Amino acid sequence: MKISAFFSRQKEDSMESANLPSLSINDKKVYEALFNNHIDLTFILDRDGTILNINEATSKTTGYSKKDMIGESFIPFVVEEYLDTSMELFNRVLKGKTQNSIFAIKAKSGDPILVNCITIPITDEGEVVGAIGISKNITEEENLKKELDLNEQKYRSLFENHPDAVYLLGLDGAFVDCNDSLCRFLGYSREELAYSFHSLVAEEYLDYTNECFAKAAEGSPQNYNSVGIHKNGQRVAVNITNIPMMMDGKIVGVFGIAKDITRSRAQEEALHKVQDSLVHAQKMANIGSWDYDYEANEAYWSLQMYKIFGMNPHAEFKASYETYLEFIHPSDRMRFISIFQQAIKNRKSFSIEYKIIRMDDEVRIVHQQSDILLKPSGEISRIIGTIHDITERRYAEKKLVESEKQFRNIYNNLDVAIWSIDILEPRVLFCSKGVENIFGYPASYFEECIEQLMNAIYPEDFLAIKNEFKQMKQGKTVKKQCRIFHSTGEIRWIEASIIPIIEEGQFLRIDGITTDITEQKRNQEVMNHLAHHDYLTDLPNRRKFDEELKLLIEECPSFAILYLDLDRFKHINDTLGHTIGDELLIEVANRLRTHSNQQMFISRMAGDEFSVLLKEPEDLDDAIKAGWSIGKPSRSLTLYRTMNFMSPPASESASTQRTAMTLIPF
Structure with a gap:
């Protein structure tokens, strides 16, 4: 039987059993009106936990429409930490037991909604066919309760730790509560102070003290001097402040503070001191x-x-x-x-x-x-x-507002990107506008979907960042350089300072500042190239040669070193000039490059001296053969003043090449 039909039949049975006259309107509409107009969240489930109907209050509170929820299981709408409890309670309902519980559901916005829910089994001929639930939104109540608890703790801490005697009297003058200072003040225990204050006041001050108390109980704060009687019989001069205690607009008692002024000075001196x-x-x-x-x-x-x-x-x-x-x-x-x-x-x-x-x-x-x-x-x-x-305070507040505006303006116009990521969900909490300058995407692009931020990071570098999570979980700030994909497809370099936020031992989120260092990286590459290459021939220089040689000694089982220089190079410089000499060196470098292979590392050492590192030759003959192949194209160079290279006539300046070789190991 359908649940809607069941409601109709239950209504009929109820009316018959009560001998009530039949209603003049459709019974189903009565239930629907009650259901739809209930001020609390109301829903109907079948035995599988599928949502069959919800009322308007449910849609309004959660943000979900009926279309979003009807036909769906209730499970995705329950906050994960309450899911097991909710399932257990639902199973009890299916066994015919009405359940009342407090748990949290998810609003469409993602915020949790705390509800107090009563779930009632729907039975048909003794069989549970579903459940109807009524949930009261108690989120604000719980938040208010927490706030009240906090205020109560603050009040209690102030009350208990106040150096003066602090007490609370009922309207009849009986002690409702007091702090330890009052007990020390008069020498009585709290149990002994469970009665009216009248017995603690010196007789000649009793009428005046009662009069001041009555005024305070009527709503007028009082400050006056009186004399109390210590448990040991000694008289104690006190300055008393009585303040009416209000609750819901009514006076319910008197709050008092009693200060011992006996030991410090006479009453007149005490008054002057107060003034x-x-x-x-x-x-x-x-x-x-x-x-x-x-x-x-x-x-x-x-x-x-x-x-x-x-x-x-x-x-x-x-x-x-x-x-x-x-x-x-x-x-x-x-x-x-x-x-x-x-x-x-x-x-x-x-x-x-x-x-x-x-x-x-x-x-x-x-x-x-x-x-x-x-x-x-x-x-x-x-x-x-x-x-x-x-x-001064108002001017300071005004300056603070102005400073806040200035900060916001700076924040939104910085070239750096400022961001925060929730680790638990995970999601991007916010990004500054600077992210658009760096990634080419607006901040909302990453705030909508964190995967889009992950995809924008170069895969190898993303893995390197993930490997730093162990350091972050320990609260250590991590500074990392990595590559990203700009919206244009260009690969850029960024530097990110990642600050972990840990509260009560839980890794909650990471905040960070990201800077575009693409230009810096390019400059570094240029500087590194200039530091390791000859400015004239663009061949690796002696520094780079030394680094490669050291690497070969450590890693390569065998290699050969070829040393080349040019004969009569000084003569060419002296006769044709250094510009022609430079052209000759450039041509030699180009020919060496043309006839080299991946096993060869060619560098210019200095002047007309070149070196070649040959990796893993088979034997000495193989090394000699390689040396001959690379040296042959430049073994005889003739330089005409027209700067053409060809076979040398006897009448022009010419240069030949000499090659020396060392094979390691010998």
Whole structure:
């Protein structure tokens, strides 16, 4: 029976068993409507795991269309590490057991989607014919959970390691949690501090402490001095800060920090120290504080406030709402008035960033944070807050943005190619535009398919790079020169600096910088040729001869050395000139090349001296025969002033060749 038909029959059986009236619409359409409009990912599988249908939420979440998925096995859509678990769960469903599991599926973009899936067997007459699954996308939930866990760890670390006594009280005043500093502070264990704080406060300070706690529990942060009672009965002077703890917009408790001020100094000295520290902190951070009496329209400014606004703190000045507005830059003044009036209307704290004009006409950027304090009647009593001069920070951020743009501009216009490759997938993560100058292909060509990058590297050199992977896995940077195929078909040389990226012992990716060194290689070849060849005849020179001779001594079982020079060469130079002598040397070199073979290495040693290395002659006669064959064409050369070579008349200058030979081994 088809699954769609099964649904229709199940619906009919259900209605009959419940004695319900038949529906006026097609039953199949009811199920289809429920299926297609479900907000979670919903799918139907047959016994083979083939996808028979998916709903719109599945397509929207994964990026796959129905055409992409229907008729395909569910296996390719499951992230590999969850595949075995998914198969095991599916087999359990085929045995008639509903399963609930968490696993990851692949979106069309390649990103994993974490889902909480319940899979229900579909049965027909007692036989499982398929399965229907409903999967809730919990990717964001899991990411948020991880972030919350991290924040919890940070909070717990700060809480436990704070040098002062830190605690959390419920709204009834009972200790919910505390750190070890509080236990050391009062001499009690955590178990002994499981009750209300009232028993720990000196009797004469109890009412005041309760009053401050009540204000904090109503949403108003408190800082006050009190006296606690140590377990041994000693009185401990403390400075306490109580801050309301908010959750979902409601106050659920009071967070407190208690600082022992008994040992350091008397309460008045401690207060002065706090005030001095605050002034210093404000100076260091360039933060000023103020307290505005709303009814009197008069504000108290800290010393740093005067410095921020470029004013003399001892000068006559009444800080009021109207005088403060005059400092605000005209371009920001109306916005400030609007936000301030809205905060007054809503009785809510506010923050705002704006520009001010100092007394010396310098424009600065400040950030204001304000809290509105209310009377018991609900009327505004005071507005307190801070002014933070953030001019340098904003300018730095602006310069950073500009620097980023400059870097991006340089990055995109460098002649070098900057790239990154994911080793695990593998795929090219990105390439800079410089890759187009080197390979002739746009960056997207390699980003779309890593095989195209591999194919662009000369096969022998690609194998050499792969052999360096052992070094890379150990975290060592590798510098390699290799050949590539340019898009034009030309073979070019590149140099790549390959930097392995290893995290927690896992080889994740390689980053690199590639430079085109084709011209450098060509220059090296030219320089190498010039270093090992005679500039006049282009024959190998004495340096190259010595290298070949050393190689033959090491590798060749036998060889012969032929030494040739020209008779009367000095006479030709003296009578006809060095230019004609050079022409003669060039002609000799050309004839030697013409009548040599692969077993011979011919070089010009110096002047009119030439040498020939003959590899592996059979015997001395073979060497002599080879020497005669190479020397014969140039044994008698006549040089006319017209620079033609032919048989010599007696009246012209002529040169003959002499040849000496050594056979090794003798």
